[in-house]
Amino acid sequence: xxxxxxxxxxxxxxxxxxxxxxxxxxxxxxxxxxxxxxxxxxxxxxxxxxxxxxxxxxxxxxxxxxxxxxxxxxxxxxxxxxxxxxxxxxxxxxxxxxxxxxxxxxxxxxxxxxxxxxxxxxxxx
Numbered sequence: 426x427x428x429x430x431x432x433x434x435x436x437x438x439x440x441x442x443x444x445x446x447x448x449x450x451x452x453x454x455x456x457x458x459x460x461x462x463x464x465x466x467x468x469x470x471x472x473x474x475x476x477x478x479x480x481x482x483x484x485x486x487x488x489x490x491x492x493x494x495x496x497x498x499x500x501x502x503x504x505x506x507x508x509x510x511x512x513x514x515x516x517x518x519x520x521x522x523x524x525x526x527x528x529x530x531x532x533x534x535x536x537x538x539x540x541x542x543x544x545x546x547x548x549x550x
Contacts, residue, residue, distance in 0.1 A: 466492070466496070482509055482512060500530050503525055504533075504535060507522035507536070509526065511543055524541045
């Protein structure tokens with residue numbers, strides 16, 4: 426196995442060299458998203474939508490945390506987790522998910538906005 430910071434990655438008969446840190450990170454995220462798609466994340470997403478639409482946020486947290494155990498780099502689910510935790514008043518958990526998400530998508534505007542809102546709420550409390 427190559428040093429993760431070497432800019433080189435191999436899988437199967439494919440060998441990629443000269444990748445920047447950003448490109449390696451992007452490849453990692455894409456790989457997770459492809460695996461998540463294959464594992465049926467649409468079913469999980471639908472169950473999550475039903476729970477949030479019915480305001481059953483406790484069930485929504487259970488669904489999403491179970492999914493994130495298997496797919497910790499799914500940025501859309503990390504955002505949903507952060508949003509639901511925020512709505513439940515679990516600000517530390519919400520910020521933790523946002524920080525993980527921003528490692529993969531540092532310019533994601535909805536996550537940056539939610540982080541700002543949580544910071545304002547935290548400073549008032």
